[in-house]
Amino acid sequence: MSIAEKIRNIAADARQAAIAMAKLSAPAKNGLLLAMAGSLVRNTVQLMEENRKDLEAGEVKGLSAAMLDRLMLNEARIKAMADGLREVAALPDPVGEVTRMWTRPNGLRVGKMRIPLGVIGIIYEARPNVTADAAALCLKSGNSVILRGGSEAIHSNLAIARILGEELNRAGIPGAALSVVPFPEREGVLEMLKQEEFIDLIIPRGGESLIRFVVENSRIPVIKHYKGVCHVFVDADADFDMAEKIIVNGKVQRPGVCNALETLLVHKDIAETFIPRIAESLTELKVELRGDDCVRQFAPQAQKATEDDWHAEYLELILAVRVVDDLDEAVAHINRYGSLHTEAIVTCDYHNAQRFIREVNSSTVLVNASTRFADGNQLGLGAEIGISTTKLHSFGPMGLEDLTTTKFIVYGDGQVRQ
């Protein structure tokens, strides 16, 4: 059988298994996830043996020490993976929830009920814990899942899938509800992206080049985000202490992630007082500044910003800084250069806070809080399967509910259409 045929079979079987998954009760799904967690821990030795094959192959291939570390599984990491499954088991089950119900003049009662999407494909890079995390979220939301991890982690991923799959079998659920694509070749990804008949959604997780490859080759809807160029706007009325805390947290706490701060906008009325202060604090924290002429007047250590800086997702200790005339100019800058990810205003002005919330249509918009909160766990979704910066289906951090859709349900007493 060719790779294409095998992938097609995996996808077709996942579609069949999705029918069984959709019918499972919440206690059945939770029991399954808890059993999977126990099984991962019990199979620690076996899992580390398989992981060793990946590590050895990685060394031969010359992977960096950082890459090898991401790939490595030890007892603590396997326990953390199992704990992750238990946390998902403890989350509320979105399936079957009737989100609204209303009555029509003819007596029909019409509602919307959450149902699983069906089959979800996850395409990701190195870290093998994603295999367990993503599988848990998809199964909990009543879906089948097809996982295609990085070729560097293939032995680890297959071993995790085998351990979890045994628990599916024990529970009488078709094993095809969870599969790992067993081909390290890129052809495996390409074939997967063609199975629009069987797969409902593709979620790529990884660097921009992986995501672009998936988007360009997929016939299946893809939920993705390319990058996060997040802004903080410090309004004329801002509390300077609060602004400083929020800016430092956004830029310095974890600069390599998509919700880190990349561009600071400062109202012109406070440029003279606020910019020297924040520039000094950031310089002490080893943040390199790139500013417009007005910024450099008050912060001589800043480099001159170019057009590229307004577009940049640095992901390191560099911050672009610009002075704007007012809220309108701040919003216009964000509309022009933003990535629809996350933006915050720091202000004590009620009307400007409400206008910013209303007029900035990024996926997360904050008042007086750090951009670092743009995260499924931080916002209270209980878990995060990804972040979407496209507006269709989901926009922003995605939790279990984003792996469902709704159907219309109608209760009648024999009504027919006139």
Next chain:
Amino acid sequence: MSIAEKIRNIAADARQAAIAMAKLSAPAKNGLLLAMAGSLVRNTVQLMEENRKDLEAGEVKGLSAAMLDRLMLNEARIKAMADGLREVAALPDPVGEVTRMWTRPNGLRVGKMRIPLGVIGIIYEARPNVTADAAALCLKSGNSVILRGGSEAIHSNLAIARILGEELNRAGIPGAALSVVPFPEREGVLEMLKQEEFIDLIIPRGGESLIRFVVENSRIPVIKHYKGVCHVFVDADADFDMAEKIIVNGKVQRPGVCNALETLLVHKDIAETFIPRIAESLTELKVELRGDDCVRQFAPQAQKATEDDWHAEYLELILAVRVVDDLDEAVAHINRYGSLHTEAIVTCDYHNAQRFIREVNSSTVLVNASTRFADGNQLGLGAEIGISTTKLHSFGPMGLEDLTTTKFIVYGDGQVRQ
């Protein structure tokens, strides 16, 4: 300028105009729609003159009488179009609605607020009233819209867009918020489908071949449905009078539409009593029956059904009929042959009603009511921009809310991430 460049400009301008559209208040949008309605009526003569050009070209091309009738605008139809705009003005504005709000342990208040999608492209066939209807729904939900109607209606569509566009200008809104692609060539559609940078969603409305063309060539998310193979399952416990009313309504009232009944499933315990009765009623109404062997035993007038009949969307007075052992077999048949559109059960059994609602994951699932209710207006959405049988973003009849997405909004007091 080439067609490609012109289309790109239309799309880029629509994206800019979407920023202005998103900020409009509900009263401003409603006033705009009412002004547009008045203007359509005032321009009746001019509109009929432009329509005449399409009709004359259609006659030269040899369009059928039915096609020419669909194309034709008269005073009554123009008034109906204006009334449609007024009805959309009267609907609630979905934009700005906060659908949920919760508080995190650190005091952050997190909510989800509805915002417009941005720029919506509608690709449709002959009937020029779609130009006004679709424009009204997109504008009311705060979006820009790019319309590409059939080449047969190009003069009518451009005239409607010009009349509506004058009201945009009068209200100080960029005219690019509403445009009609002025090229009858198919190249116009193809170029439109490439503008993923500027267009957020494509909705094709028309026959299956148009929809397949759009899906295969679009880089932009497409919401569509190909067909409706709708089922009614008559359970052992059904009220026969109710079942007959629902079946006749589903099959006969308007057989050419996607929510018409195509396959009837009958529980084996009532086959002997119910099938002769319903077969007689349907035969009297000139419905041709195609049944399995068991059906033909009780309804000798039925043709023998082939595998194709279970897949068929007849859109005419033909009905496929099958006897099934129980609810499980009915659900399995629907899972195998259905199109995820609409299915109904007729039953007096509480548990079977609930199981059918829960286990059948088509976009509309009904108990004791006609499949013909699967329609945005009938279900109470106030309007319908289309029906989706794909599960991403929207599933089933789509109203104004389906032309929006939600962003996260966060109100803080200086919180930073630990």
